[in-house]
Amino acid sequence: MKESQGRAPIEDAILVSNVLKGDVDSFQVIVEKYQLNILRFIYGMIKQKEASEDITQEVFITVYNKLDMYNNKYNFINWVLQIAKNKTIDYMRKYRKVYESDIDEAYNISSSEMGPEESLEYLEVKENVNKYIKTLDEIDKQILNLRYSQNLTFRDIGEILDITETTVKRRYYKVRDGFKVFCK
Numbered sequence: 001m002k003e004s005q006g007r008a009p010i011e012d013a014i015l016v017s018n019v020l021k022g023d024v025d026s027f028q029v030i031v032e033k034y035q036l037n038i039l040r041f042i043y044g045m046i047k048q049k050e051a052s053e054d055i056t057q058e059v060f061i062t063v064y065n066k067l068d069m070y071n072n073k074y075n076f077i078n079w080v081l082q083i084a085k086n087k088t089i090d091y092m093r094k095y096r097k098v099y100e101s102d103i104d105e106a107y108n109i110s111s112s113e114m115g116p117e118e119s120l121e122y123l124e125v126k127e128n129v130n131k132y133i134k135t136l137d138e139i140d141k142q143i144l145n146l147r148y149s150q151n152l153t154f155r156d157i158g159e160i161l162d163i164t165e166t167t168v169k170r171r172y173y174k175v176r177d178g179f180k181v182f183c184k
Helices: 010-020 024-046 049-069 076-095 116-134 138-149 154-161 165-183
Strands: none
Touching (some): 010 076, 024 138, 076 154
16 A cells, blocks of 8 residues: 555554554564564664574564554654663663674675676675775764665654754665775
8 A cells, every 4th residue: 555655554554553453463464564574674773583582572572562652653663663662772771782783685686696706706795885984973874774675764763863854865876875985
């Protein structure tokens, strides 16, 4: 179904309304619809499969418990991603580890699909991307993760990270231009 600008898709609004009326099956539909996106998003931040799965479960428990706080003026997935971001940051703080985002996850390029020269070139680019990402601030890593792995708009990213769309664009293009300089 088509969604209106800045509002939850009609289907999501109906599902949320049904859950609030006690329809548990509608919540199962929500989980099935968004679970993989949330898992990928969290994994993109911490690169730990089991922890990502655990946090994903926590996210959906929180979504269920706080569903009455959701404002349908906003995209439902953005609200869920914001909860996922907060839960993941809490996890990172709790274990005091530094996790690096890895932009190449978004491309899903299989080395078996490339010839030897292309494969070598890909590995060099991947290494440069990883080195560059390690130099970035956490907010810039999150912007890249949301942009490349979730294919979100700058507006949606701003909504999730609680910053303006202009700030997201400025940081994104600064990171992109910085990568060009980094590779020279």
